[in-house]
Amino acid sequence: MEDHNTPFYYHHPPPFVLSPPASETSSPSDSPSSTAVTSTLGFPEITKEHIDNCAFTSWHPRYRKHVPKTTIIHDVDPEFVTYLLSDGIFLPSEHRDAEWSSDSEWSDDESQNVSYAKPVESNADSDIDWDADEDEVSAGPTAVDPASAFPELHQKIKEVIDLYGAVTPKLNWSSPRDAQWITATNSLKCVTPGDIYLILKSSNFITHDLMHVYDDCISVPEQTRPDKVSLVLRKWIEFNPSMEFRVFVRDRHIIAISQRSEAFYSFLSPLKSRLSKLILSFFLDSTLKNSFPDPDFVFDVYIPKPESGRVWLIDINPFTPRTDSLSYTWPELLAISPTLRLDSPGPDQLWPEEPQFRLVSQDEGVHTFSTKPFSEHMVPSDVVEASVKGGGVGIAEFAKQWKEMLDKSETSADMRSDSQSRS
Template identity: 30%
Template sequence: MLIQQKEISELISCSYHKIYEQFKKNCIKTYYLSIPTDVLNYLKQDLFILPKECNLHTGLSSQTENTKFIGEASNFSDEEDDDDENVVPEFPEFSKQILEILDKLGGSAFIKTNWHSPKDAFWITAGQTLKARDLSDVYQLLKASSICKEDLNIVNVENFHQIVFKKWKEIHPGTEFRCFVRNKNLIAISPRDWPQYHEHFKTQKNDIIKDIVSLFKEKIKNNFSIDSYCFDVLRETKDHVVIIDFSPFNEKFTAPLAFDWSYLHGDDIILSQNNDEEDDNPEFRYLANNDVGIQPNPRNNYGFPLDMINWFKNNSNANEQIQNLSELSIQQQADDDDEQ
């Protein structure tokens, strides 16, 4: 992906470890770790070997043990005599810091890199969740995520890349919203869970808009470093909105969800040039009742990578391993459907 210098600057402005220090009173409790060069190089590699420390701590899932992801370097190499590929990596100090943060957050966390979570790698953990409960979960999610690998390759600035740990909490998908800001005007709001139907959007529409606009005007509008950007929020109850993330106002990095980028950039949206009370009257789009039909589940966009399936096929208990993972996937899909 070709990225211009202006876009890199906007990405840096939206990096979570930067915005958290400014808006922490309105965010979920978070810790973050700078990724050392050796760990960064390890996370960028395609070879799937977990660090040695993962074998030294309890909490390893049966799924992890069955598929031999931990320290079984020879299983992932066609050249078993290649010493470089058979060396199990070690990051004792960094792994210790991860464990300390997990402990501070109550034993589990939602993790991400500077801009994205490893949502394409949920399948690899026990129970197929983004909930990181131990070292193995953290390293597995980051190693298996192509999305996070892209993040780690975008900005070549030493000591810039971070692993972000947010306190884990169960979030109803109908309480998350993406907000679009253009030239310091809040122009649009979309459910994050687009295009799923949530009945309360219709009855609470005005309150949702009012609460988000209030947070934007009071905390964000005159305090963010760039004029056009997107931000995600959580609104679980009336009058209480929490900042989840920021991202560039750019189709390369941010999904428009209920909108399209030609509309968000277009002349149909009239931007105010002052700070009077008529500013920030965003359009809130959501799936209306008469539009409800069979909607795709976003989780279906991500599944078991082909190279992982091929690896299973080269092992003696391949059929059993694939069947176990498939059953986990089906069960997780059923659980998701029950929650909606």
């Protein structure tokens, strides 16, 4: 599940560079954490039904009252999916004031201008070519203006933003957390359609959803891509990262809870028991325990204020190696017997036993403090510049120029070596 960095890819690298996000499922189709590892570790078999049950559009209607305000745009245009998978980043002209985030050690400049596409006519009869290889899906040399390529969707997005003020985007499963470094706010906050297009197109996790979401499913070995794609726009909320937690469920029992953030927070330890009880109560009161279709799953929650008792359901993830186990290892989680965890009060209305609950220790927090989240997905500014250039100048051209520079460097080194030998 480790990623392998490469200097040539920015938008949609080949499958082997994808790595699991902290909140979603994401992994390469040919990574070690595939079917063989799943069966070896003792995971339940991965089915298409389980993956579909964890799609936001599947579970949101059932638990709507426990989820922050959200608007779902169902079955987006095929042109939108093609746009997301195409090379380069072209934003609508109305987004002309946007800038690349300068909060990145990879950028040499204070900010970098984004390329803006000229409007072109969209092909209303076009379909998504799901049979094409990932590196063959390309917009070509012509820049596509989203406002004209899929005008109805573009207008719907504007209306939702007008309603909420700002939104956080995601597709059926993943949110583009790995690409938030590229935004002006260094967050998932989007205030224009261009913000949404920029962050979705820049995300490896989104590409995984579109290209490899059914990898390793036993029931559909030939299908790796979703039949329908929906755009989920949640009202922007400034989350306190210390209050985000991931909960692991096995046989409809909570077996473990993990802090989501990699930072150390000294005030969390005294709250541990209180937080555990809140999550356990939510698990029962929301009917999540018995109403979710699968007995094994992973869900994420946010607790704004422990004293208020309110718990928000943020996401539901598959119980598979592709889901980040955070403070645990998957072998540790699979070794926990669900029968040892008690999810309901005893006769005295006290919790007889709480599930394992891991927080980041002070030493771990110091270790991760200097590392930016998802830094493996950031790239040198030259690559970003190459990816947004139109007129056919993109990643392929950048790779060619890079190879020419390397060849020239090697030639110069050989000439110096020969000269020194003769002298």
